[in-house]
Amino acid sequence: MNGISLVLALLPLVFIFLLLVLRRTAADVAGLAGWLLALVIVIFWFQTPPGVALQASLGGVVASFPISLMVLTSILQITLMLETGAIQRVVVLMKAVAPGNQVVQIMIINLGFGTLLAAMGATPVSILPPIMLAMGYSSFVAIALPAIGYDALCTYALLGIPVVVFSTFVQMPVNEVGIYFARFMPVISSCIALGMLYIVGGWKMIWKGLLPALIAGVTAGLTALVMNAARMIPLTGVAAGLAVILVELAYLKLRGERLYDRSVLTEQDLINERSMPLWRALFPWILLTFFSVLINAPFLPFYNWLFVQQAMPLEIIPNEPEKIRLWWQAYFWILVSTLLALPVLKPGGGVLRRTVAKWLKRAPRPMAAAAVFFALAYLINHSGKGLDWTLADPARNMVNVIAGASAAGFGRLYPLIAPFLGLLGGFVSGSEASSIAMLTRLHLSTAQQVGLAGVVIAAASGIGGGLASVISPAKLQNAAASIDRIGEEGQVLRVTFVIAVVITAVCALLSLVWAYG
Numbered sequence: 001m002n003g004i005s006l007v008l009a010l011l012p013l014v015f016i017f018l019l020l021v022l023r024r025t026a027a028d029v030a031g032l033a034g035w036l037l038a039l040v041i042v043i044f045w046f047q048t049p050p051g052v053a054l055q056a057s058l059g060g061v062v063a064s065f066p067i068s069l070m071v072l073t074s075i076l077q078i079t080l081m082l083e084t085g086a087i088q089r090v091v092v093l094m095k096a097v098a099p100g101n102q103v104v105q106i107m108i109i110n111l112g113f114g115t116l117l118a119a120m121g122a123t124p125v126s127i128l129p130p131i132m133l134a135m136g137y138s139s140f141v142a143i144a145l146p147a148i149g150y151d152a153l154c155t156y157a158l159l160g161i162p163v164v165v166f167s168t169f170v171q172m173p174v175n176e177v178g179i180y181f182a183r184f185m186p187v188i189s190s191c192i193a194l195g196m197l198y199i200v201g202g203w204k205m206i207w208k209g210l211l212p213a214l215i216a217g218v219t220a221g222l223t224a225l226v227m228n229a230a231r232m233i234p235l236t237g238v239a240a241g242l243a244v245i246l247v248e249l250a251y252l253k254l255r256g257e258r259l260y261d262r263s264v265l266t267e268q269d270l271i272n273e274r275s276m277p278l279w280r281a282l283f284p285w286i287l288l289t290f291f292s293v294l295i296n297a298p299f300l301p302f303y304n305w306l307f308v309q310q311a312m313p314l315e316i317i318p319n320e321p322e323k324i325r326l327w328w329q330a331y332f333w334i335l336v337s338t339l340l341a342l343p344v345l346k347p348g349g350g351v352l353r354r355t356v357a358k359w360l361k362r363a364p365r366p367m368a369a370a371a372v373f374f375a376l377a378y379l380i381n382h383s384g385k386g387l388d389w390t391l392a393d394p395a396r397n398m399v400n401v402i403a404g405a406s407a408a409g410f411g412r413l414y415p416l417i418a419p420f421l422g423l424l425g426g427f428v429s430g431s432e433a434s435s436i437a438m439l440t441r442l443h444l445s446t447a448q449q450v451g452l453a454g455v456v457i458a459a460a461s462g463i464g465g466g467l468a469s470v471i472s473p474a475k476l477q478n479a480a481a482s483i484d485r486i487g488e489e490g491q492v493l494r495v496t497f498v499i500a501v502v503i504t505a506v507c508a509l510l511s512l513v514w515a516y517g
Contacts, residue, residue, distance in 0.1 A: 046397070060374040073335045098260075109132070147475055
């Protein structure tokens with residue numbers, strides 16, 4: 001009976017994995033299929049009343065708002081910036097930075113700009129590959145580097161939404177859970193930087209660029225620690241991206257090399273440059289950064305007011321109200337900054353119509369994917385509960401079943417396994433936040449059974465979920481599509497898979513050491 005329960009508890013995730021790998025099913029469709037399968041299993045095997053199962057799933061959809069609505073609004077903003085030429089103007093700036101030092105250029109564009117773009121809600125795998133290709137890199141490198149570059153601080157993408165989601169599941173304030181992620185960052189971000197060099201030129205390139213790569217990785221990691229200490233976690237990705245760019249430019253300056261060279265710009269680049277001042281192109285992100293600082297600065301009253309006093313609890317699952325916090329959420333301020341930027345970007349009626357049309361075409365499915373994986377997570381977490389929402393028999397709860405098997409199978413070595421489960425969860429769900437939603441309760445339950453620090457283990461799993469970006473078929477295909485190289489993502493995946501596994505193993509070793517602390 002226990003063996004059958006374990007197989008059935010794992011079956012929805014295995015089913016989704018097979019759909020993604022063997023049939024190359026889209027993430028939203030695979031997620032929906034996995035949720036339907038889980039719904040049947042939860043009702044008929046784990047004896048959960050249908051109303052409870054559906055209500056739990058609805059709770060998951062609402063809990064997904066910080067990421068699903070963030071996806072919705074960030075795609076709107078980046079589409080508007082593309083249609084008005086703002087992104088093209090930013091691209092001109094990127095292309096002319098550090099043209100004489102390939103290693104520094106890689107660090108600035110992919111680790112620096114990549115992290116910064118991801119933090120602001122943009123998509124590095126769509127924006128950076130054409131830049132890399134135009135700068136003379138192979139299509140293989142142009143696909144791979146943007147996908148791996150921002151993984152260093154994927155936890156802090158979308159203005160720190162994965163950390164916010166994590167804090168909900170561990171029931172700790174955002175400013176208290178940040179350190180559990182930040183302590184991994186100096187090592188993990190340095191590994192990412194070295195991994196990028198390996199993709200470009202193997203071990204020879206690593207030895208050639210060891211110093212600037214380590215400078216970039218350690219700078220990103222230490223910035224995460226500093227921002228955590230300053231209680232400004234949502235702005236970590238922004239600060240880290242800027243810090244990497246500035247430190248690498250300082251490195252070039254000390255070596256007496258060129259920081260900026262306009263001679264690499266094409267005629268089209270010059271046209272784009274003349275079409276719009278840089279400040280106008282950056283205006284939506286300038287506004288977003290300003291608002292983000294305003295509502296998160298601990299020395300101002302807005303954080304306490306918007307995050308604590310205006311929590312807006314919505315109780316879908318009894319005794320577990322979901323705190324909406326509309327006026328604090330990043331998606332709200334992305335929408336505000338987008339609307340306020342309209343008079344500056346000056347889109348005409350045709351541009352606005354194209355923006356809305358493309359947004360309506362691009363945004364719904366990624367948003368649905370985020371929502372359905374949260375629904376799946378909540379369905380699994382509350383499986384086996386009765387109409388009174390209590391769990392009479394732990395053997396009817398899927399999390400308890402998997403946790404018990406994990407504790408029995410791995411014991412106090414479980415911290416070595418958790419990051420790889422996170423990697424799998426990120427691959428299956430397509431995002432670190434969704435991986436956190438699906439697996440955090442499992443890690444906390446398993447850690448409690450074996451007597452280890454559950455928050456450390458769950459954070460390590462979250463980092464593994466972030467590393468999955470570099471092996472995500474959807475993200476790699478997105479990168480390939482942006483340079484009309486659909487089909488090459490499979491070749492890239494074979495290399496990036498090994499890198500992701502190696503870095504996850506490093507994370508696992510750190511997790512093992514710290515989980516005993």
